[in-house]
Amino acid sequence: MADFDYDLFVIGAGSGGVRASRIAASHGARVAVAEEHRVGGTCVIRGCVPKKLLVYGSHFAEDLHDAKRFGWNTDGATFDWSVLRDNVAAEVNRLEGLYGQTLGNNKVEVFHERATLTGANSVQLSSGRMVTAAHILIATGAWPSVPEIPGAGHGITSNEVFSLSELPKRAFIAGGGYIANEFAGIFNELGVKVKLVTHGDRVLRGYDDEIVDRLVDLSRQKGIDVHFHFGIKSVTKQDDGSLLIEGDNGETIETDLLLWAIGRTPHTIGLGLEQVGVDLGKDGSVKVDDDNRTNIPSIYAVGDVTNRVQLTPIAIREGHAFADSVFGNNPRTVNYDCIPTAVFSNPPIASVGMTEAEARTQHDDVKVYKSDFRAMKNVLADRNERALYKMVVAGPDERVVGLHLIGPDSGEILQAAAVAVKARLTKQDFDDTVALHPSMSEELVLMK
Numbered sequence: 096m097a098d099f100d101y102d103l104f105v106i107g108a109g110s111g112g113v114r115a116s117r118i119a120a121s122h123g124a125r126v127a128v129a130e131e132h133r134v135g136g137t138c139v140i141r142g143c144v145p146k147k148l149l150v151y152g153s154h155f156a157e158d159l160h161d162a163k164r165f166g167w168n169t170d171g172a173t174f175d176w177s178v179l180r181d182n183v184a185a186e187v188n189r190l191e192g193l194y195g196q197t198l199g200n201n202k203v204e205v206f207h208e209r210a211t212l213t214g215a216n217s218v219q220l221s222s223g224r225m226v227t228a229a230h231i232l233i234a235t236g237a238w239p240s241v242p243e244i245p246g247a248g249h250g251i252t253s254n255e256v257f258s259l260s261e262l263p264k265r266a267f268i269a270g271g272g273y274i275a276n277e278f279a280g281i282f283n284e285l286g287v288k289v290k291l292v293t294h295g296d297r298v299l300r301g302y303d304d305e306i307v308d309r310l311v312d313l314s315r316q317k318g319i320d321v322h323f324h325f326g327i328k329s330v331t332k333q334d335d336g337s338l339l340i341e342g343d344n345g346e347t348i349e350t351d352l353l354l355w356a357i358g359r360t361p362h363t364i365g366l367g368l369e370q371v372g373v374d375l376g377k378d379g380s381v382k383v384d385d386d387n388r389t390n391i392p393s394i395y396a397v398g399d400v401t402n403r404v405q406l407t408p409i410a411i412r413e414g415h416a417f418a419d420s421v422f423g424n425n426p427r428t429v430n431y432d433c434i435p436t437a438v439f440s441n442p443p444i445a446s447v448g449m450t451e452a453e454a455r456t457q458h459d460d461v462k463v464y465k466s467d468f469r470a471m472k473n474v475l476a477d478r479n480e481r482a483l484y485k486m487v488v489a490g491p492d493e494r495v496v497g498l499h500l501i502g503p504d505s506g507e508i509l510q511a512a513a514v515a516v517k518a519r520l521t522k523q524d525f526d527d528t529v530a531l532h533p534s535m536s537e538e539l540v541l542m543k
């Protein structure tokens with residue numbers, strides 16, 4: 096390896112790239128990483144972290160309203176978007192600094208510039224400098240998709256949503272996935288009139304139907320206009336700055352802000368992959384085997400750029416497994432079974448394992464246990480918002496193959512329960528566990 100400048104060159108200092116760099120360096124490898132934007136990547140800079148802080152910030156609207164029923168006088172409470180936005184940005188800056196420090200402490204050299212591949216063992220930096228490495232890791236993430244229709248550029252994406260100079264009066268959110276539902280909740284709580292618009296007949300495909308239906312009902316009850324079967328044909332900017340969105344069916348909708356939340360495409364354009372002969376999927380993703388290796392033996396890829404599962408903990412695990420395997424003499428692969436996920440909508444959804452529909456395609460003897468309840472806090476607050484927990488079991492021993500929750504703090508509750516699902520526990524194991532009372536999570540061991 097000594098003939099190369101580095102043992103490992105990583106392109107992209109996001110969730111996967113930072114973990115791989117740090118672990119490879121801790122195994123004694125000489126590591127460098129190039130980052131064209133900001134160290135930390137999507138999750139830290141313009142994804143999970145600022146999103147979750149906005150979820151917290153926006154939820155105070157309901158909390159302040161409900162507080163009255165608990166004896167608090169909150170009259171006169173006001174909200175200032177610029178304070179929330181700037182405090183979130185400051186926290187993101189702090190985390191960016193910490194990520195940079197971690198790389199420095201592990202003696203990883205950071206190039207704050209774009210890198211492109213020039214060969215199986217070589218990379219060019221935007222300054223023109225050429226660098227060689229025994230191994231190259233592509234960890235360039237994904238990029239928000241924007242459709243190719245007239246006027247699409249009048250919309251923004253999640254890249255820009257965290258730095259709005261002011262909140263719009265009306266927002267049109269195109270998409271029905273994670274980002275659309277999360278920002279519908281955030282904007283709605285902050286007083287923006289929200290339309291969540293999708294071309295299909297469902298949102299959050301892949302989540303359990305009943306749980307998603309509950310979210311749609313509650314979103315509508317809270318004032319979000321969920322609009323199905325609307326294909327967007329064009330977007331026009333009007334003289335007063337508002338946008339006119341025309342649907343395939345001729346219907347027009349006026350808005351002040353258009354947010355594209357229609358998926359994220361692997362970030363591989365202009366990276367030099369085709370020239371070097373790296374195999375790509377139809378969606379532009381880097382094709383890899385179970386060891387995160389491409390068809391070129393010295394080139395690997397992890398995270399969103401491979402379009403396996405676009406989640407931070409997965410990018411981190413893939414980066415870690417790659418570094419342990421290649422530099423730590425500890426070959427291992429990532430287990431993708433039973434990945435817990437959450438949609439930080441209002442209320443949030445959390446899920447692990449098979450949905451009821453999936454389980455029925457794979458097992459003959461599926462049974463579903465449910466708890467449809469109103470959280471104690473919501474009862475006193477006189478908030479008519481019911482939570483729904485579903486447990487999907489299969490086989491004669493009633494093994495729990497899926498858990499699906501919608502309700503306050505469901506993400507926090509599901510993480511612990513996911514351990515039980517991953518450990519292949521049964522409904523009887525849940526029943527044998529004494530309830531922790533009073534809590535929402537006790538519903539997990541009291542299901543009928």
Ligand SMILES: Cc1cc2nc3c(=O)[nH]c(=O)nc-3n(C[C@H](O)[C@H](O)[C@H](O)COP(=O)(O)OP(=O)(O)OC[C@H]3O[C@@H](n4cnc5c(N)ncnc54)[C@H](O)[C@@H]3O)c2cc1C
Pocket residue numbers: 106107108109110111112129130131132133134135136137138139141142143144146208209210211234235236237253274362366397398399400404405406407408410
């Ligand atoms: C709004 C939003 C909210 C999200 N919320 C969650 C959540 O709550 N939970 C969750 O698990 N996941 C969430 N995600 C997904 C999560 O952010 C990604 O799955 C994760 O960041 C992927 O990590 P990665 O390392 O593959 O890529 P990234 O974190 O995207 O890192 C890639 C890095 O590579 C850099 N780069 C790209 N090309 C080059 C180049 N040629 N040269 C140098 N640098 C380059 C980019 O600037 C970027 O910093 C969210 C995503 C978004 C957009």
Ligand SMILES: NC(=O)c1ccc[n+]([C@@H]2O[C@H](COP(=O)([O-])OP(=O)(O)OC[C@H]3O[C@@H](n4cnc5c(N)ncnc54)[C@H](O)[C@@H]3O)[C@@H](O)[C@H]2O)c1
Pocket residue numbers: 242269270271272273274275277292293294295297298299300326327356357358359404405406436437438439
């Ligand atoms: N809480 C989390 O873990 C979290 C949060 C945000 C993002 N993410 C990750 O980032 C990825 C990208 O998020 P996302 O919300 O952009 O994508 P997504 O894949 O979750 O959802 C895209 C949605 O847009 C709809 N759509 C596609 N084209 C459309 C069009 N032209 N008009 C209207 N609707 C259209 C699809 O039917 C789908 O419902 C997610 O898949 C997820 O892996 C995770």
